[in-house]
Amino acid sequence: xxxxxxxHDCTNCPSRQTTEWRDLTGSELALVTEAKRTRxxxxxxxxxxxxxxxEGVYCxxxxxxxxxxxxxxxxxxxxxxxxxxxxxGYRAFLSKRPHLxxxxxLTPSVVCFIARSYVSRLLVANPQIGQRFLQHAMQDLExxxxxxARILTSDLRSRFMHMLMIFYEQIGYExxxxxxxxxxxxxxxxxAELLGIRPESIxxxxxSVSTEGLLDFDDRRVHIRNMDEVLRIAxxxx
Amino acid sequence: xxxxxxxHDCTNCPSRQTTEWRDLTGSELALVTEAKRTRxxxxxxxxxxxxxxxEGVYCxxxxxxxxxxxxxxxxxxxxxxxxxxxxxGYRAFLSKRPHLxxxxxLTPSVVCFIARSYVSRLLVANPQIGQRFLQHAMQDLExxxxxxARILTSDLRSRFMHMLMIFYEQIGYExxxxxxxxxxxxxxxxxAELLGIRPESIxxxxxSVSTEGLLDFDDRRVHIRNMDEVLRIAxxxx
DNA sequence: CGTCTGGTTGATCTAGATCAACAGGAGTGG
DNA sequence: CCACTCCTGTTGATCTAGATCAACCAGACG
Numbered sequence: 001x002x003x004x005x006x007x008h009d010c011t012n013c014p015s016r017q018t019t020e021w022r023d024l025t026g027s028e029l030a031l032v033t034e035a036k037r038t039r040x041x042x043x044x045x046x047x048x049x050x051x052x053x054x055e056g057v058y059c060x061x062x063x064x065x066x067x068x069x070x071x072x073x074x075x076x077x078x079x080x081x082x083x084x085x086x087x088x089g090y091r092a093f094l095s096k097r098p099h100l101x102x103x104x105x106l107t108p109s110v111v112c113f114i115a116r117s118y119v120s121r122l123l124v125a126n127p128q129i130g131q132r133f134l135q136h137a138m139q140d141l142e143x144x145x146x147x148x149a150r151i152l153t154s155d156l157r158s159r160f161m162h163m164l165m166i167f168y169e170q171i172g173y174e175x176x177x178x179x180x181x182x183x184x185x186x187x188x189x190x191x192a193e194l195l196g197i198r199p200e201s202i203x204x205x206x207x208s209v210s211t212e213g214l215l216d217f218d219d220r221r222v223h224i225r226n227m228d229e230v231l232r233i234a235x236x237x238x
Numbered sequence: 239x240x241x242x243x244x245x246h247d248c249t250n251c252p253s254r255q256t257t258e259w260r261d262l263t264g265s266e267l268a269l270v271t272e273a274k275r276t277r278x279x280x281x282x283x284x285x286x287x288x289x290x291x292x293e294g295v296y297c298x299x300x301x302x303x304x305x306x307x308x309x310x311x312x313x314x315x316x317x318x319x320x321x322x323x324x325x326x327g328y329r330a331f332l333s334k335r336p337h338l339x340x341x342x343x344l345t346p347s348v349v350c351f352i353a354r355s356y357v358s359r360l361l362v363a364n365p366q367i368g369q370r371f372l373q374h375a376m377q378d379l380e381x382x383x384x385x386x387a388r389i390l391t392s393d394l395r396s397r398f399m400h401m402l403m404i405f406y407e408q409i410g411y412e413x414x415x416x417x418x419x420x421x422x423x424x425x426x427x428x429x430a431e432l433l434g435i436r437p438e439s440i441x442x443x444x445x446s447v448s449t450e451g452l453l454d455f456d457d458r459r460v461h462i463r464n465m466d467e468v469l470r471i472a473x474x475x476x
Numbered sequence: 477c478g479t480c481t482g483g484t485t486g487a488t489c490t491a492g493a494t495c496a497a498c499a500g501g502a503g504t505g506g
Numbered sequence: 507c508c509a510c511t512c513c514t515g516t517t518g519a520t521c522t523a524g525a526t527c528a529a530c531c532a533g534a535c536g
Contacts, residue, residue, distance in 0.1 A: 069383070072473055075391035079383055095376055100383070134372045138333055141379040145307070145317055145338070148386045152434030153313035156491080188515060196390030201492055203516055235310055394523080426483060439524055441484055457483095 009033055010112075015061050018085035020132035028125055035118040040110050047088065047103035047111065054092035054099060056115040060084050063109020064185050067101040068193075078193040080144070081106070083170065087136070093119060094133060107185050151196075154235065159195055160205055161234035164215070164222065180227055184220040247271055248350075253299050256323035258370035259360075266363055273356040278348050285326065285341035285349065292330035292337060294353040298322050301347020302423050305339040306431075316431040318382070319344075321408065325374065331357060332371060345423050389434070392473065397433055398443055399472035402453070402460065418465055422458040 010016055010024075010033045024032065036059070041047075047058050050070055058065075065088055067080040079101060082088050092099045093116060105111075123129050150159060168182050175181040184191070192202045206217050214230055216223040224230055248254060248262075248271045259270065274297070279285075285296050288308055296303075303326055305318040317339060320326050330337040331354060343349075361367050388397060406420050413419040422429070427437045444455050452468055454461040462468055 069387035069391075071387065071391050073391075077387050077390035079387050079390075091376060091379070094372070095380075100380060130368075130372070134332070134368070134375065137372065137375045137379055138329065141329070141375055141382065142333075142338060144379065144382050144386055148382055148389070149307035149309065149315050149317050151386070151389055152315035152317075152431075153307075153309050153311075193390075198493060199515075200494085200517085204492085207516085436525060437483075438485085438526085442524085445484085 010036065013061065015059065015085040019059060019087050020090070020129055020136060021059070021087075023126060023128040023132065024122070025126070028122060031118065032114060032122070036112040036114050038110065038112045040108065041105040042108055043105055045105040047105065048092075048099050050100065050102040051098050052102075054089060054096075054116060056113055057087050057089045057093055057119055058103065059112040059114065060086050060088065061110040061112060063105065063111070064107045065109060065111070066104050066106045066190070068104055069101050076193065077196055078190060080140070081194070090133060090136065091140075094137070106190065150235070156195065156197065156201075157205065157209070158233050158235055160209075161230050163191070163194060164224075165231065165234045168224070175223055180224040182222050182224075184222060187220075248274065251299065253297065253323040257297060257325050258328070258367055258374060259297070261364060261366040261370065262360070263364070266360060269356065270352060270360070274350040274352050276348065276350045279343040279346065281343055281345055283343040283347075285343065286330075286337050288338060288340040289336050290340075292327060292334075292354060294351055295325050295327045295331055295357055296341065297350040297352065298324050298326065299348040299350060301343065301349070302345045303347060303349070304342050304344045304428070306342050307339050314431065315434055316428060318378070319432070328371060328374065329378075332375070344428060388473070394433065394435065394439075395443065395447070396471050396473055398447075399468050401429070401432060402462075403469065403472045406462070413461060418462040420460050420462075422460060425458075 010021070011029050016022060016024075021029075021032065038061070041063070047065065048055070050068070060082055062084045065082040065086075066078045067082065067088065068076050069079050070076045082103075088103050089099065123133075150162065154162075164182070167184065168180065171185070172180055172182045186194075188202050189199045192199045195202070209215050210217055214224075214226050214233075216225060248259070249267050254260060254262075259267075262270065276299070279301070285303065286293070288306070298320055300322045303320040303324075304316045305320065305326065306314050307317050308314045320341075326341050327337065361371075388400065392400075402420075405422065406418065409423065410418055410420045424432075426440050430437045430440045433440070447453050448455055452462075452464050452471075454463060
């Protein structure tokens, strides 16, 4: 399921500049490099379980991690997606309480684990890190609240288009014909879990926007045929 | 619309113990007492507008404030309720960016305003305050994410019951007959905005749970007739 | 007295849920 | 190699929860 690859060195890690670790000094970096455990994970692997105590934080180098929330009745929802350059599991660390979500590997990923004790040490050594965590929390809060407001006011089609545009911003490209395109990193059922609907409804939604000529879906590949209209439906504030 | 009442003194303010100001020392408290502006607001007043720059933070002494988000199409949703002992407007202060929501007075309220410059000074003088703000952000994030997950997985009836139970925890009491009861602080249309539905749907929802004998609604007064069942529908994790 | 706001009700429409069937791979094991 | 199951996705038929539009009612307030 997982393999270990200790070759990575945080000093040159390209992801680090976007994480809370960007302010580390040379000696602190050396500490992290020594402390971290780098591993590759296949899709389906679990970084940590909802309800488990926090053992440390996870720095994503590449791949996609989903934060999943399970309720009492066994319903689950994907509440957040995390990609390379993001740190997950930090909230349980800061709050000193159990994880509220589980972290599931959605696409093959390379992730560095840094144990709680080291993070604590770094936090004491470099107060800047605390600031970065605060910023991270604020950013997560803004994003979640925006999605929350969107779900209360917008219909499904608008939320679906918005989700696609988020993906496009992150991993969009131009196809051979110069058209905007993207390769969805998730399967249909995961898209459904992000929107809080059933997989069947995703199928029908895709079919309807396809027949209207807005987008072309070929398995996970999406070609955007009418960007203006897609953006209009998704809503101005992207 | 509003009246000014400078008589309040933060030193004895009962709300302070639950806010980020709980760690203030004597001299810092004196600064706040001097800096703050205490006012009474009627329902409908606006503390700040979505998109406006942050001028300071608002300490709620009593009453209920709603944070409202407006989207491009003019749809609005109530994304958060804030009561006495809570500080609002702190996020725009921390992020140094415009307010993402507007703050609207929902029931007559007494609110202290503390200008940005003073908050900055306090933040420098007492680093504990920064910690408190981080905790506040983390708490808001937890709450919003929990609601977000709930909306994705639960049906309307469950969310409605959950909302009522939240109110009950905060302002519930026992009626003459010893039954659990509460007085809703909001009008029907505001309840609807919290759930992202139409006022007509709230009416019908109330009618249906009433005829089932779960609850009695008399205008804004609610008597809970079958607490076990209400809790079951609301979901275990309250 | 008229007007306005907040709330309820009725009739109808529609978006998703639900349940069931089925199709195409990808393994897996004979 | 084939037969098998598992997994993912699609489609169809039907049902239901809310939206929508319209009417109406009660109280507050000029």
